[in-house]
Amino acid sequence: MMRKAVAVRREEIVVAALQKIRDRGIAGVRAADIAKALDISTALIFYHFGTLEALIIEAFRQATETALATLRDELARGGPADTRLHAVLTLYGPTNPGHNWQLWIEAQAAAMRDHELRAVLQRLDQRWRDAVVTLITEGVKTGVFRCEDPRGAAWRLTSLLDGLAVQVVAQTGSVTADDCARWVGQAVEKELK
Known part of the structure; x- marks a missing residue:
């Protein structure tokens, strides 16, 4: 399987995070749910953003x-x-x-x-x-x-x-x-x- 470019993967994660925020609100967003939606590991989310809070800030x-x-x-x-x-x-x-x-x-x-x-x-x-x-x-x-x-x-x-x-x-x-x-x-x- 071919790896996605960093920018492409980061953008996918941000888009998925925004969708989860729309669906559940900020308090209801979990890295595991974003990872599941993209069929990736939560470790990949934390690799790209460090924390869930940093991902949410980037999404906004x-x-x-x-x-x-x-x-x-x-x-x-x-x-x-x-x-x-x-x-x-x-x-x-x-x-x-x-x-x-x-x-x-x-x-x-x-x-x-x-x-x-x-x-x-x-x-x-x-x-x-x-x-x-x-x-x-x-x-x-x-x-x-x-x-x-x-x-x-x-x-x-x-x-x-x-x-x-x-x-x-x-x-x-x-x-x-x-x-x-x-x-x-x-x-x-x-x-x-």
């Missing part, structure tokens, strides 16, 4: 990079600030299946006790908020928006989405996609018009 680091690449792609599209802001808020929002809110909510809870994970998540969170601030500021400069405090508006809008995400993910059925779209649209209107 990679998930963060994927999310930030999606954000960069959206920002690079160009166009009017209001159109781009709407697209970014939709991407960030809880009804976008690509955003992985279940994963991020799980990570936020774990980050209260893990400073490395907290740093990874803060980087992601700050980058999204910075993008919203930039788009609002751009819209103010071009006359599309009226807003005296772009940073405050960005925090209020993304915080609304954060709260709605908890409702959508943890309280299934309590808030619909239409509710989210309507409430975010109303908040944007109040903040920026």
Whole structure:
């Protein structure tokens, strides 16, 4: 049997770890379960990552990079600030299946006790908020928006989405996609018009 390249094997382990986190939460992830899913030994997991905690941090680091690449792609599209802001808020929002809110909510809870994970998540969170601030500021400069405090508006809008995400993910059925779209649209209107 041919051995896989180190980078390929590490990526497989990270992907399997992320899936286990989605399925069971961080507290329910065991190296043995990841190894079983990949038909490898747990020793191979520890060889590549040292500890289960290091693997989890790496898994979230990679998930963060994927999310930030999606954000960069959206920002690079160009166009009017209001159109781009709407697209970014939709991407960030809880009804976008690509955003992985279940994963991020799980990570936020774990980050209260893990400073490395907290740093990874803060980087992601700050980058999204910075993008919203930039788009609002751009819209103010071009006359599309009226807003005296772009940073405050960005925090209020993304915080609304954060709260709605908890409702959508943890309280299934309590808030619909239409509710989210309507409430975010109303908040944007109040903040920026």
